[in-house]
Amino acid sequence: MELKSRVFSWARLSEPGAKSFLLQALLGGGLTFLFWLLQAAIDYFLFGGNSFYKYLLHPDRHQAAEFSLVVFLVCCLLLYSRHSHQLQAQLQAALKTALDKSEDDKVKLRGIVEAMGDAISIQAPDMTIVYQNRAHVEMMGQHVGEPCYQAYRQEKEICPGCHLAAAFADGKVHRAKVSPEPGNGNRYVEITGSVLNGADGRPALGIEVVRDVTAQRLVEREAAQLNLALTRQATELKQVNRELEAFCLAVAHDLRAPLTRIYSSAQELQGYCDLLDENGRFFVSLVNDGCVHMESMIEALMILCHVTEMEMAPAPVDLAELVQELAAQLQLDHPGRKVTLRLPERLVVQGDRELLRIAMENLLSNAWKYTSHVAMPLIELGSFGSEQGELVIFLRDNGAGFDNARAEELFKPFRRLHSALEFPGTGLGLATVRRIIRRHNGQIWGDGTPGAGATFYFTVNG
Structure with a gap:
């Protein structure tokens, strides 16, 4: 021890x-x-x-x-x-x-600093380069100890509008987008200049961050060109649509005069039925029915053109109230039918009331028509929230239904999935509805089963 x-x-x-x-x-x-x-x-x-x-x-x-x-x-x-x-x-x-x-x-x-992807250099107040990181050396070359304006721009004095000189002057951050090499217009950089103050509070060093934005610039240029092309195409398409709508209106208007004469003549011929045989009376009746159907198609075509060109006045619209009014009118037009109608108390959306009335009238008329062969017809209006947070509205019936494989054809003009003899119509109702929904920045789609009814879903973002 x-x-x-x-x-x-x-x-x-x-x-x-x-x-x-x-x-x-x-x-x-x-x-x-x-x-x-x-x-x-x-x-x-x-x-x-x-x-x-x-x-x-x-x-x-x-x-x-x-x-x-x-x-x-x-x-x-x-x-x-x-x-x-x-x-x-x-x-x-x-x-x-x-x-x-x-x-x-x-x-x-x-x-x-060396690991950063951006090129960084540090300058003294007299613009002499005192430091460059690896990325800056790879981009601009080794120039420590040289004035930046001489090293980068081959100038004899500070460049006019120099961002770093401005930062030394006011102590703020200044940015600029330039081409780092004279005459090279294919390479662009974004330069950020700021200052580091010394112990006395005065600017001691200038920090310059150089970021190569050539790829971004090319993407922006391509996007601008694409936008220009799309704008041009949209303008051309709008002009074509206007001309097509004008053509449809002109055709519909010009067809009415000869159609009226044909219909009037057929009506007059019915007064001579006693002088005609059975085939003659059949053809007169066929001409009369054709004129009525043609008049309906012309009216539907004019409505289709009208909903495209009319001005919209967005406002809160209660779809439940609209369907209630339309159903009451259909019941008056078909007093012998009894249809069960299920409606929510309120179903308010933002849109043009007149256009939405036309859309709901076509959807409800279709449901009313395709449930005509059902013993206990049922039509239901409702809504639910989608995964994207949108309000999805639906109109469901238990009528004839349709084949889902051909669902997209429902919204094309003059396309029908049922016989005109069994379910008469113009073939323009759902095309009109889709045009109205699109004008409200929404979407519409259908789901059906033959003999088990159909459901039409749509969104409204008016």
Whole structure:
């Protein structure tokens, strides 16, 4: 145990601080001993009367007090020196830790800057380049120590409108989109200039971040060209639609005059039925029915053109109220039919009331017509929320239904999935509905099963 204690004490004395204190203590002891000898020598030569050894070994009280004071001062000096050394060692350790941390942070910061995809350079206030990261060197070449305007633009002075000069002037961030190489119009960069203030609050360094946006610029250019082409096509399509609508209106209007004459003639021929045989009466009846059907088709065609060109006046519209009114009118027109109607209390959407009335009239008339062969006809209006958060409205019936494989044909003009003799109609009702729904930025689709009814879904974003 004693051996361990001696080894530990010697190890502590072997430390740099302990060695320094031991040397200081020896120096202090030597100085004290030297003072003792000098004091004895001075007293011997100045005062005499006693031997040198007596002055050295048997000092009087004044000499002993002076020697004690010197010993005390030397001890204080040693303690102060020890404390100063410890404090210096702590400060040196803290300084070393701070320097190591600073160097570590510097390495990390340099690594981050080097790893960034953007090209970064740092300029002094006189525009001399003091740093470039790897990406900047690859893009612009190595130019540290050169003025940026000379290195990048081959200019003799700061470029007019320089973003970094503006940042040095006002301390704000400035951006610019330029081509980094003179005469190279196929490469574009976005440059961001900002400043780093020094301890005095004044701009000390300028930071320039260069991002290659050539691909983005090309995409923007292609998008602009595509938008221009689409705008041109949309304008042409709009013009074609106007001409087509004008043509349809003109045809419908011009057809009415000869159709009226044919219908009037057929009506007059019915007065001569007694003079005609059975075949003659059949053909007169066929002409009369054809005129009525043609009149219905012309009316439907004019409505189709009308819903396309009429101005919209969006407002809250209660579809449940509209269907209730339309169903009441259908019941008056067909007093012998009993149809069960299920409606919500309210079903309000934003749209043009007149257009939505035409759409609901066509949908309800279809449901009314295709449930005519059902013993207990049922028509239901309802809604639900879609996964995209839209309100989906539906009109369901338990009538004849249709084949889902041909559902898209329902919305094409003059396309029919049922016989005209079984279910008469113009073939324009659902085409008109789709045009109205599209004008309300919505979609419409159908779902049916032959003999088990049909459901039409649509959205309205007017």
